[in-house]
Each structure stands twice: as C-alpha cells, then as structure tokens.
Amino acid sequence: MPAAPLTIERLKAEGLILLECVSGSRAYGLATADSDTDIKGVFYLPKSHYFGRHSDYVPQVNNASNDIVYYELGRYIELLLQNNPNMMELLATPAEHILYQHSLMAHFSAEWFISKLCQKTFAGFANSQIKKARGLNKKIVNPMSREKKSILEFCTVFIDGRSVALNEWLQETATDQRSIGLATMAKATQMYAMYIDKTETLGFSGLYQHPDATQLRLSAIPKGMMPVTYLSFNEQGYSKYCRDYKEYWQWVANRNEVRYQSTMAHAKEYDAKNMMHTIRLLEMAYDIATIGKVIVERPNRDALLSIKAGANDYNELLAQADQLSVEIVAAFDSSHLPDHPNEQAALSALVIVRDQLY
Known part of the structure; x- marks a missing residue:
C-alpha cells in the first residue's frame, strides 16, 4: 500500500x-x-x-x-x-x-558553510538577474508588433545601380510575387538571379509558398532566359527577427502582469523589484567576502525600497551593479574564507x- x-x-x-x-x-x-x-x-x-x-x-x-x-x-x-x-x-x-x-x-x-563558493552563487545569481533585466528592458523599450513581418521585408533588389526594398519594387511595378522565379548564383551568398513570367506559363514557384515561410523558393529557369534583376536576402537578419518575435510574444504570454504594470507605472522601463533584489544579493555577497557572514536583514532599507519604487535610473543601477561586481571579485580574492x-x-x-x- x-x-x-x-x-x-x-x-x-x-x-x-x-x-x-x-x-x-x-x-x-x-x-x-x-x-x-x-x-x-x-x-x-x-x-x-x-x-x-x-x-x-x-x-x-x-x-x-x-x-x-x-x-x-x-x-x-x-x-x-x-x-x-x-x-x-x-x-x-x-x-x-x-x-x-x-x-x-x-x-x-553556520561557520561550516560560509565559503568562497558564495561568490559564484550569490554574485553569480545576481549577475544572471542583471542579464534578465537587460533583456526585459530591451523588450519594454522595443515592443514588437503583433503582425509578423514576412520574408519579403528582408529582401532587396538592385535596379539601375541602386538597391530598392523588394516590397516597394513589387508595388511600383505591379508585379505579383507568384510570377517570379529565383535561381542561386554561383559563389554569391544570399544572392539570387530574379526572373519574371507575367504570363505564368513557365511554372515559376514564386518567392514563397505562404506568408510565414522561412526560406525563399527556387524555380527551374528555362535555358537562355535572362534575369530581370538580382535579389539579396538578409537571411541572418530574418532568422534573428523570427527568434526575437517568438521570444517576445512568449514573454508577453507568460509575464507576471501585475509586476509588468508596476514596471510600466514608474516609467523607468525595468523590473524594479528584480533590480532591488539584484543589488541586495550583490551587497550580501560583498558582506560574505569582507566579514564572513550572511547578513539577512539589510541595513539600507530606504535605499533598496527606493529602487523598488522606481526612483533610480536604469543605467545608474546597472553601473552600480557593475561596480559592486568588481568590488566583490577583489574582496573574494583577498578573503581568508575556505574555498568550499x-x-x-x-x-x-x-x-x-x-x-x-x-
């Protein structure tokens, strides 16, 4: 049982x-x-x-x-x-x-457990939170449109010695992407020869199969047919955009809405509670290195709560965290604490x- x-x-x-x-x-x-x-x-x-x-x-x-x-x-x-x-x-x-x-x-x-390993755990975790804060700041400052960009927005064509956004060119020339055929160019990365068949009798594949496509389509080009122009596809830029788009909207779906609204309310564009605890952890790491104790109750309540209230500039807090990190490394280097x-x-x-x- x-x-x-x-x-x-x-x-x-x-x-x-x-x-x-x-x-x-x-x-x-x-x-x-x-x-x-x-x-x-x-x-x-x-x-x-x-x-x-x-x-x-x-x-x-x-x-x-x-x-x-x-x-x-x-x-x-x-x-x-x-x-x-x-x-x-x-x-x-x-x-x-x-x-x-x-x-x-x-x-x-308690003396058995205080060691230099705390530099990795306390300061290391705090630094991971700083990285998280930087990512959050980036998301808040640079929100992404819900409408996803298509692969065509990362393509450029070359016309009369100048580069033109593909979508702009398609509109100006009233060309349907389905009438276009692409062929790779030897020794040219992310460059394609572009052909047009407005009669749609040659069976060209078009530039993509569906709007969410992640790759351009190639076509069988009749022998002797001359390209209309050449197309450049920023494949790395599009791949990064797709990753950022997915990450951003996953973050929106999973974020703590109360914490997020609190972040937006103080208009400093960072998670204030997260940054308060980041600074707290760094200060505790410094305590451990210098006096060999974990000081749980913090002596600077007002300063930490000021961070939580969003009274500090984001870059100012990052600079403070960076300075504390430098001081922590030096303090642990000179500490007489055991390694483990x-x-x-x-x-x-x-x-x-x-x-x-x-």
Whole structure:
C-alpha cells in the first residue's frame, strides 16, 4: 500500500518540522504594506519514508503558491554545501524571524558553510538577474508588433545601380510575387538571379509558398532566359527577427502582469523589484567576502525600497551593479574564507541528528 502523501498539514500534525522561519521581504527588513509573508523551513521524513523505498524520498513540501516551502533535512544540508543563497539565508535567519527551531538544529554551525563558493552563487545569481533585466528592458523599450513581418521585408533588389526594398519594387511595378522565379548564383551568398513570367506559363514557384515561410523558393529557369534583376536576402537578419518575435510574444504570454504594470507605472522601463533584489544579493555577497557572514536583514532599507519604487535610473543601477561586481571579485580574492564548505563536519552532524531522530 503506497504511503500517504506528505503535506504541510501532515508535517505539522506529526511533529516533523525542525525549523520554521519567516523569509523573503519580511526577513530582509524590506516588507511594505502589500508584502506577503513567506515561510521557509526544514523537516525530516517519517521513519516509514526514510527507511522505505528510494522512491518514497521527498526533498521538498510546499503549498500551491510556493510561498510556504519546507526542505527535507538532507536536501537542506545538500543545498547549504552548494552555498545556495536561499538556504544560506535560512541558516542565518535573525532570531526574531525564527518561528520554531528544534534543539537538534544546533548541531549545524553556520561557520561550516560560509565559503568562497558564495561568490559564484550569490554574485553569480545576481549577475544572471542583471542579464534578465537587460533583456526585459530591451523588450519594454522595443515592443514588437503583433503582425509578423514576412520574408519579403528582408529582401532587396538592385535596379539601375541602386538597391530598392523588394516590397516597394513589387508595388511600383505591379508585379505579383507568384510570377517570379529565383535561381542561386554561383559563389554569391544570399544572392539570387530574379526572373519574371507575367504570363505564368513557365511554372515559376514564386518567392514563397505562404506568408510565414522561412526560406525563399527556387524555380527551374528555362535555358537562355535572362534575369530581370538580382535579389539579396538578409537571411541572418530574418532568422534573428523570427527568434526575437517568438521570444517576445512568449514573454508577453507568460509575464507576471501585475509586476509588468508596476514596471510600466514608474516609467523607468525595468523590473524594479528584480533590480532591488539584484543589488541586495550583490551587497550580501560583498558582506560574505569582507566579514564572513550572511547578513539577512539589510541595513539600507530606504535605499533598496527606493529602487523598488522606481526612483533610480536604469543605467545608474546597472553601473552600480557593475561596480559592486568588481568590488566583490577583489574582496573574494583577498578573503581568508575556505574555498568550499566543510563537508565532512556537516555530514557528520547530519548522521548524528538523523540517528537521534530515528
């Protein structure tokens, strides 16, 4: 008979929770009137799960909105040994935000986990968010029309020694693209000889089969027939446009509309909440390198909330992030922190704790 599923309610009813803390903006000291209350914690598996089948292992239990998350003890230690920012913050939660802590959790020392690996995890994640912010800024500043451009908009023809947009030429000459035949030109990349059969008796294929085509069509050209002109197709430009179009409209479909409207409301064209947390993570990385501690509650609440409110210029924030990144590299280079967490001490303590739990 399969074991009953683990739920938050079951964790609490069976006394399986080892640590429970307020996390997120309230732990950072950055909560505002509209902030949610996030909870993170640690639990251990019921004996039947832990000593049962491998498939019974459950690394995480959370609610539907994912703002309450508990990590299984072994998974918690595993992530700490990777210097995962969320777990490092959970380990360093200020006492006033700890809702419950089992006495056995005292076996794990924060000093074992602080290492130079935090440069990669804290600053590395922050820099990935900067990249994300740059991409978001690009999407906001350069919105794409819902009407997709056709392949013809990336083609040019050469007439009387000058280049003319293909669509413009088709309109000026009242030429239907279906009456055109194309042939490749030897040793010429993305260049085509262009033929016209307005009688439509030669069976030319036209320039494309349908408006969403990604390639131009070639035709069989009768021997001796002379080209009317030559056509250049910016294939790389069209491929990039198609990728950008797909990415942009996927972003529109999947974006958090509340966050997006908040971004637009402050008219600075960046995700202000994302940038606030990016700067926060970089500052925490600098703390770790210089004083060897994870400072969860931030001392510069007003400055960070000012970023969240959109009071800062986008390029100014990027410059601040870039400067912090430079300082972090230098600080970790001169730091006396170990290169990696003390895995032996952590795993030995885990064995002791598990032994007492079971």
